[in-house]
Each structure stands twice: as C-alpha cells, then as structure tokens.
Amino acid sequence: MVLYKFxxxxxxxxxxxxxxxxxxxxxxEETSQAERPASPEPRGGYDDARTAARAEATLRGSEVxxxxxxxxxQEMLGDRTPTMLAVQVMLDRTAHAPGVIDGFGGxxxxxxxxxxxxxxxxxxxxVDEAFLAALFxxxxxxxxRTYTVTAADAxxxxxxxxxxxSEMAKLDTLGFETPLEMLxxxxxxxxxxLKALNPDADFGKAGTKLVIVSHGKTRIDGDIAxxxxxxxxxxxxxxxxAGKMVASFPASIGSVEFxxxxxxxxxxxxxxxxxxxxxxxxxxxxxxGTYILQPGPNNPVGxxxxxxxxxxxxxxxxxDPNLIAKGASHGCVRLTNWNVAALARAIEKGxxxxxx
Numbered sequence: 001m002v003l004y005k006f007x008x009x010x011x012x013x014x015x016x017x018x019x020x021x022x023x024x025x026x027x028x029e030e031t032s033q034a035e036r037p038a039s040p041e042p043r044g045g046y047d048d049a050r051t052a053a054r055a056e057a058t059l060r061g062s063e064v065x066x067x068x069x070x071x072x073x074q075e076m077l078g079d080r081t082p083t084m085l086a087v088q089v090m091l092d093r094t095a096h097a098p099g100v101i102d103g104f105g106g107x108x109x110x111x112x113x114x115x116x117x118x119x120x121x122x123x124x125x126x127v128d129e130a131f132l133a134a135l136f137x138x139x140x141x142x143x144x145r146t147y148t149v150t151a152a153d154a155x156x157x158x159x160x161x162x163x164x165x166s167e168m169a170k171l172d173t174l175g176f177e178t179p180l181e182m183l184x185x186x187x188x189x190x191x192x193x194l195k196a197l198n199p200d201a202d203f204g205k206a207g208t209k210l211v212i213v214s215h216g217k218t219r220i221d222g223d224i225a226x227x228x229x230x231x232x233x234x235x236x237x238x239x240x241x242a243g244k245m246v247a248s249f250p251a252s253i254g255s256v257e258f259x260x261x262x263x264x265x266x267x268x269x270x271x272x273x274x275x276x277x278x279x280x281x282x283x284x285x286x287x288x289g290t291y292i293l294q295p296g297p298n299n300p301v302g303x304x305x306x307x308x309x310x311x312x313x314x315x316x317x318x319x320d321p322n323l324i325a326k327g328a329s330h331g332c333v334r335l336t337n338w339n340v341a342a343l344a345r346a347i348e349k350g351x352x353x354x355x356x
Contacts, residue, residue: 092188100324111234219345316333
C-alpha cells in the first residue's frame, strides 16, 4: 500500500459540478508513484496469513469442491454454489474486481470473468475449465479466513444517518451506521453474506470471532498509463504504457438524464477523504440551498475522489457498494470505496482517461 501524495487534504473540499460538488483548488503537493513510500497492510483482527491460509477450494477438471470452515454449513450458504463463491473470492484477489462478494454472481462477476480471460489470453468464454485452471494457478484456493473484532472496531462511532442533505450537513463525519456495515465493506462482502456465515455473531462486540472471505488487498500491481471508461459496459479498465490490461472494475457511469462526457481528459489530482459541497441553484436535482457534507465512507462520493481535468467530472467511491454498475450516477464514474482507493494509489497525475 502506498500513501496519497497528490494533494493536501484541504483539496478534499474542491470539485465537481457534474456530481454536485463545488469548491476551489488549494496548493497541491505532487509526488510520483515511485516516490510514494510503501506502508504495510493494517492487520487489526485478521488471522495470521502464514498459518491460516489454506486451500478450501480445490479443482478437478471443471469441478470445484469447497471445504467449509468449522461451524459453517451448506444450509447457511443457501443457494450459493461452491464454484461461484470460489470464483468471486479469487477474482477479488486478482486485478479484475467482481464488485461486492455475495456468493451469487451476476453482471459484475461476469464482467470480471470476461476481462480476466482477456487479460490472460484465454479467448471468449465463461467459467470453464481453462478459466478455472488459470485462476487457481494465479491465486490459489484460499477462500475463508477468520477475523476477531477489535476494541477499535467495536468503539465506532456508529449512528443512523439522515437522508436529507440539510440534516447530513450538521454532522461532523459521515461514517458507518453499524459495525456490520463497516466490517462488510472492509472484507468486500455483502452484509447479508457476512451475516449468513456468522448468524449468531455480535458484530459490535470486541473479541467476536468471525468467518470472512479471503478478500483482495487495496493495491494494484503494475503501472497505469491509461484508463478507459466504457459507458456501455459499466466498466473502468486500466492499461499500462504498452497497452496491456492491468486492472478492471465495475462502475456506475452517468445516466440518460445526467450523461458522462465523451473523449479524452487526464487525472488532475486525488483527494482522499473528500467532503461534498452541494449547491442546489447550480444543479438539476436535489434540494434548494448549499450544503457541505463532511468526509466519511457514507459521503455521497464515498472515501476517495480522483479529480479529472474536465471541469465537473471525477472518479469516486460510493456509500452503496451493492449498487455499483446496477444504477446510474450524476455523470461521474462511481466505484466501490475499496476499488477507487486501490486505483487512486496506483495512478499518477496526467494519466489519460478516455470515455468511450
């Protein structure tokens, strides 16, 4: 993991009319990706990967077998199949994100499969023997881990957030509403899936041991020279300077009423923990008045803002990860909070962004 060095935190107040944000730039501190110091992934309550990692999923031909953790039954998994569960979790550890891990699959998983196949020159197809063999060889069959809720996790703070901008603007942060929401986002999981694996758990009690998936990390290997926003596919694709696909993400991209732009622009800067300034008199949606909403994962633009050189547009996170690529945006490009954080750590000022 590397640290954001594109801009001072004060820049988090600046941005974009297309997504309802306004503000002014502040002095920016620019540092190349190579100069940004690395820092270790926070471990918190995670188990020790050196001793806990094991291949619960195994492959024989095109058949995936899945050994369930102690206390987890097939009945608890419901209609989730071993193959789809394993595929989603393993894809999350590659550079081709399946969106929220729910064990059921769907459009976002299908996109990730397609782009993984393309990146690995597997040709057209779906979850077949060649795909599974490549995926197992790439990341292995480690599917489940354990996590122990820490005192910091339990402390929060958590609170139910209002829906109206006028009430949200009174709050000093737009954090998580519940421990379950916080932990599910940390593990890239659907909340219902996390509850299904831990039906009797108190997610807000320190010391509670949870079964979780062996999710991916918030970093991308490789240098990114170009981003393609594929509006018709609901995808954002990253390429290196040789034109090789580096990563792919499901994305919510504009709408008929609020279309995304077309053409080429560049990354301007990155604002971690952005606030959100809404001016109703400059928008065709939302309430009257001006409201400044403070940072937090439930901020309307999520936990990260990647500013583009076309005024009013950016790539950002979301308070609703389950809706990514399943709903529209107000013209910008919306990713899960963990995907946009990974992307922000991997890009440089000046990276080309092409809307197709």
